[in-house]
Amino acid sequence: MKTTYVRGLAVAAALSLCSAASAQESIKIGYVDPLSGGGASIGEIGLKTFQFIAELQNAKGGVLGKKIEFVPYDNKLNPQESIVQVQKAIDAGIRIITQGNGSGAAAAITEFVAKYNERNPGKEVIYLNYAAVDPVLTNDKCNYWHFRWDANSEIKMEAITSYMKANASIKKVYLINQDYSFGQSVRADAKKMVSAKRPDVQIVGDELHPLMKITDFAPYIAKIKASGADSVITGNWGQDFALLLKAAADAGLQANWYTFYAGGAGGPTAIKQTGLNHRVFQISEGFANIPHAPAQEFEKALRAKYNVGLFYPRAVNQFGMLFAAMEQTKSADPKKIAAALEGMKFNVFSGGEGFMRKDDHQFFQPMYISSFGERGSGEPLDEEGTGWGWKLVGKIDTGSTMVSTTCKMQRPN
Amino acid sequence: MLELLIVSTLNGVLFGMLLFLMASGLTLIFSMMGVLNFAHASFYMLGAFFGFQISRWVGFWPALVVGPVLVGAIGAVVERFGLRNVHRHGHVPELLFTFGLAFVIEEVVQMIWGKSPVDFRVPEVLDFPAFTIFATNYPAYKLFMLLISIGIFVALFAVLTKTRIGLIVQASLTHPNMVAHLGHNVPLVFMLVFGLGSALAAIAGVIAGPALVTQSNMAALLGPILFVVVVVGGLGSLSGAFVASLLIGLLQTFAVSVNVSLADVFAVFGFTPGPDSMLDDLWRVTVAQIAPILPYLLLVLVLILKPSGLMGTRET
Known part of the structure; x- marks a missing residue:
């Protein structure tokens, strides 16, 4: 009797130690994207970019006093595999998932997350989509736990x-x-x-x-x-x-x-x-030579550190807003984060203001058309050592990018 | 139209010849072992990566020679110390052995070179348009690939049919015991054939690497097509492999340029399915869209109609 009591105590102590340790450690974000096969080149650049964003944030003291950490999961660009990897992330205690490459994978994840959250109240998972742009994700298949930062197709x-x-x-x-x-x-x-x-x-x-x-x-x-x-x-x-x-x-x-x-x-x-x-x-929503000083500085710092260009300005917006939502609610609980993100306004990476539309969780921001070729005085940066760079040829303001949605958002009680 | 025809023919023949470089080795090895070598496409991949690495160090031309020689040596070692031991236990273990080997090679390649594509470039001397037909450039490198493949095809045929070594190899493939009784070292012949087959696949890898993409899944992308070539041509038949390679190369290339769908075919006979009919999607799929599965369709058809393949002599 006594031994079981002692054992139970030891287990409880060990458990509380574990959770205390992990709470101090970091806020983990699961990165579910292709890290092998045809999509690997893109997936690896995304991972480097996100790690850079995490490093910048951690240098500023992280979020809520905790460090931000990205955990990579290789979904091989496959919808089925994506679900397996998301489940793996959830099993590892991760409750924030981000994915972008492949709308097929995105559709599978958003559906999975919706079902999972329905079945596991109190353990909700939030899905931040930085690049899957099939309109259906914020229309017919929209879901409260899915937020998209890239302009849809x-x-x-x-x-x-x-x-x-x-x-x-x-x-x-x-x-x-x-x-x-x-x-x-x-x-x-x-x-x-x-x-x-x-x-x-x-x-x-x-x-x-x-x-x-x-x-x-x-x-x-x-x-x-x-x-x-x-x-x-x-x-x-x-x-x-x-x-x-x-x-x-x-x-x-x-x-x-x-x-x-x-x-x-x-x-x-x-x-x-x-x-x-x-x-x-x-x-x-942005490019290397955009005439906006903070964006160009970020670009230069990323290139100096990882030798890749910023292909995902939207990811900077995405995580900026995620961190803001956490600070605002003083919590890393997806339920509170999701509520805070709805309708949130944000000064975007490339300059100007964007907002997360409450109706369908689609982010709207100024968009740019650029062309690739020989550089003028306004284009300091080239790409992949080619000597050529991106040049601004047109800007579309946030207001002109608005499209209607068929989404009927189901909010949890 | 004529332009598309000529350009597609060139592209198709090139792809076909590349397939033949690999299929020739595979079909020879099949005649010898009696089982398919699942790791064959992996030797092609090894060739591409070796070519990439060696061309980094000493340039493309030495890589074109050294890469295949190294891979051929690896192939010979695999036969001598792996397959020969497994052979005693029958065909199924042999099949499993090559199957496992393919995974091992893929993992090793991923460990060394990573999972994303490596930057394997066309050598500068060949980086120009060779000629222009109807305002379409044909890259010199592709012409080079074509010439190398044809050269190897001719050499292989000459060696196998005209020389004494070729005779011994051919005899060993069909009557190993008789050849051994005549005093030839049959196991050595087998080892050489396996090594040569691997080296041929590696040559294909080195020359295809810069033109296609050198990455760790290239074996998996090409492997299935290779089996189609060998089965369609007839297992163990070199000339069958040649015909099937060209056939599949041309089939895939030309299918891409055909926009006809089932709906179009039926429209000729005055029958148009309504837009709401259940099979609407199926009706409207064009030949171009299903181009990648056509070779497999051909495989199924050949297995049903002529199981021995176009030029094969034994049942698959």
Whole structure:
């Protein structure tokens, strides 16, 4: 009897010691993204960026007196694997999950988190999405525990097509996208918006190719070339963008490229190879040469430390707001964080104000169109040692990026 | 249209020849061991990574020779000290051995070079457009790949059919006991064939590395296609592998450029399914979209209609 009592006491003491230790240690954030295979190059850059954000914050004393720590989980860009990894993170006591690459994986995670939170009241998990831009995540499949900081693909396409509208030399447009939810929504939006804004423009091709499986895009480039397209719209990212441009460079394809993610790993190098000077455009919430001093300083510091450029200005906003929500509620409890994030306004990384819309948990912020090529005096930074850099060609204010949503948010009681 | 036809043919033949470099080794090894070597694509990957590393140190051209020689040596060692021992226990252990070996090689590559792609570039002397057809450039490096593959194909055929060594190898593949009784060292022949097959895959790796992507999942991306080539061509048949490689290379490349869907085909006969019909998505999938699965469809068809493959002599 006595021994069991002593044992019980020892266990209880050990347990309380454990929890006390971990409470002092850190606030852990699970990073669930591809760290192997075709998406690895992008996933690793994200991890480095986030670790840099954590280091900056920890140097300032962390959040609530605790250190911020990112724990990587490799989801292999696979929805099924993503759920396994999220479960692993939860088992390790992590209650803040962030993921961005792949809307397929994102849809699986948001659904999983919603179900998990329903079944485990008091142990809620929050999901911060920094890059999965399929509109459905903040529309039909919206969920209280999901927050998105990247402009969804509808917003981006709206901005790109508005920019294209003014360019009278565009006559024939070719669409090439990855064959999964995101690529399909880019394609549908592009078709709809191009024909609405420029009925005279002909869509001469509409291609979907397997996600991260193609190693040689030469056959696709041959097809684009044969179509006589003068402009290509693509949502491709990661290796699928770099290899597409590499093949275009090899074949000497001369066209304007309207892209979502030309700035990703390998993209700038491939663009330089094509020799398309300021003919590749990107829509984003920020870029290296943005005329905003704090952003450029951050960029330089990140490059000095990790030798990668900032591909995710939105992640700085995301974690800035997360930390603000924690300080505001004096808690790392996802339930309180989520409540604080709803409707929160924030001075964004690239300058100006953005806000987290309460209706669908989509963040709205000023967006920029930039082109890649030779640098002028206003562009101090190049990319991937190519000597070329991003130049501002257009800005869309927060108010003009607003799109409607079909989301009917279900809030927990 | 003509432009697309010619460019696609060039692209298809190139991809086909690259497949052949690997399939030739695989099919030779199959004739010898009687089982498929699951690790074959891994030797291709090793070739690419060795090529990358050696070209970092001493340049691309030495890498083109040293890389395959090293991988060939590794292949020979694997045969001598691994497969030969496992062989005694029958085919299934052999199959499992190569299956496991593929995982080991992948893990080792990931440990050394990491999981993300390495920066393996085309050598500068070959980094220019070789010629231009209909305003489309054809890169010199691709031409080089094509020439190397054709050169190796011709050399391999000549050695196997015209030389004494080739005769002994061919005889050992089909009648090992008889050849051994005639005083030849059959185990040595097997070891050399395995080493040579691995080296051929490695050559494919070194030359494909800069053009495609050198990363730790490249074996997994190409492996399945390789089995399709070998099975479609007929297990153990070198000329079958050649025909099947070209066939699949061209099939994949041309399928990408065809935009016809089932709906279009039926529209010709005046039948259009309504937009709300249950199979709407299926109707509208174009040939281009299903290009990646066409080789597997071909595999299934060949297995149903002619299980021995196009030019094979034995049942798969």
